[in-house]
Amino acid sequence: MTASTMVSVMLPGVHRVRKRRANGGVAEYWYAWRGGPQILKAQANSDVLLAREVARATPKAIQAYEVERKPRGDQNYLYGLITRYLVTMAEDDTLAARTKADRRKHLDRARSDLGQMELRALESRRARATLIEWRDRYKATPKTADELLGAVSTVLKWAHDRGELATNPVEDFPRLYKSNRAEVIWEDHHLEILLQNSEPEFQFAVRLAALSGLREGDLIELPWSAVGTDSIVWQTNKSRRRRTIVIPMTKPLQKLLAEIPKHATTVLASSRKRPWKQAGLAAALRRARLDALEAARKAQNDPQAESGIEGLRFHDLRGTAATNYLLAGLEIADVALILGWKPERVREIAARYISAEAMGRAMVKRMGKNAPKTKAVNRLVNRTQAAPRRATNS
The missing domain is CATH 3.30.160 (Double Stranded RNA Binding Domain)
Known part of the structure; x- marks a missing residue:
């Protein structure tokens, strides 16, 4: 140690x-x-x-x-309440280490700013407005500001559940930060630019993410032992190994896995033939972006030219996977289950990136797999195909 x-x-x-x-x-x-x-x-x-x-x-x-x-004064101040919560949180094995570290950081800020606030003040009509006004002091970074108040709300809910507070005044508070990246994906032309400017090992990571929909943390930890004939079965990192996902083995995914050399126990490996780390993937993405930008400016002879992949994150490859699953014939509910998303989010992606014609082909593919093969159906199909075209009078 x-x-x-x-x-x-x-x-x-x-x-x-x-x-x-x-x-x-x-x-x-x-x-x-x-x-x-x-x-x-x-x-x-x-x-x-x-x-x-x-x-x-x-x-x-x-x-x-x-x-x-130690709590300052008696137990009637927010400082003491937060401190008691932190002691309990430290012993909570259901929370990930990263979650604990982030929450402690936010609650340290809250104790410093609001520690002398009496608990009885939290039950006044003015409490909600006071806490939201405190949050707004940090609105220059809206996501962090919301996380600060969210951490405080977690403490107040904890205290309410244990009878220390009559209510949580900031339950369901309005957020400053609004982000909806459900409609942001890597399209084919984006992937072409990225892959042309990436090292081979990173290309495997990008392609696997776009075909499987795995989160970045799960992607780099995915072992070969999880890869089966018909599916990939994996206990996700996101759920602290409590949630098992099943990824169907589509033909493109099967072909990709056959291409990837087995350098490590994990499916993906860096150029050093070791499992990737998230920092390594981030660095590889930065290199690819810079190479793509340099190539674009050289090709266009314009120092202000853009590569075309600005603003896209590695995480957005999950949206790409959603479109690939839909085009392979999976239903929206199935795709949502695989990705751990709400069906509405999958529908948003389908509405924006998949044409009605392509969705129709996917439906036909799905119907072809599920349709009952009865003699009546076969006779109808054969009769339709054999029927002569009737002449029309003009």
Whole structure:
């Protein structure tokens, strides 16, 4: 266990900063939480000497941390309520580590800004407006602002469920951030640009995402053992392995999997023949974007030209997968189940990117698979095909 990990375990949520000094030395500072009070300050001329200074100062830092993390005054303030929730949250095994880290960061900000607010004030008619006004102080970054108030709302709901509050004043609060990327997908011409400017290993990742609809985290962890003859069966990362998805083995997906070399236990591997990391995929996408942009400007002899794939994210390949499934003959409800989306979202994509003619062909394909093969139907088909064309009088 590294020293950094040990500190995180002993002092959950502590914010550590290390800096190189102008004189060649090094310094380390600890804060009870990001933006909170400083609980440790150590300076030395080398990393080895700094480690000794930090070790010497750690016991006092732990005492200061415990003091700062205790509810201030009695239990009647929002500071104390948030602190009690954080203790409970730390012991909750159903929450992912990333969720806990993000929520703690937002609640540290809330404690700093609103900690002295009395709990009885949360039950007044003015409470909702007060908390929304606080959220609006951060409206320059609307998504973060909503996440801040959302974290507070989680605490208030927790307190309401346990009888500490009569109500949650910001339940279903109006959001500042509105994003609907359901209609944003990588179309064929976008994929052509991306793949032409990508390294081979990244091309496999892009194609697999566009054909399977797997989330990025699941995509890079997908093992060969999950690949079957008729489907891919995988317990998703998103659900902490509690949700199993079944991805039908379409012919294009089957062909792609046959192309991918088996360099690792995972289906996808980087140029080093190791499983991809999300940071690696992001870096590969950035390189592809830059290469595509350079190629476009060179081809058009225009330094202001664009590549045509600006604004598209790797995650938008899930929308591409939705169109591929629909065109393969799957029903909207099936596609929604595979992707974990609401059917309405799949319909939005179908309405925008799939023509009525293409949807009709998909329906015929589906009907062809499901239609009963009775003698009556066969006679009708054969009779229709054999019937001579009747002449018309003009």
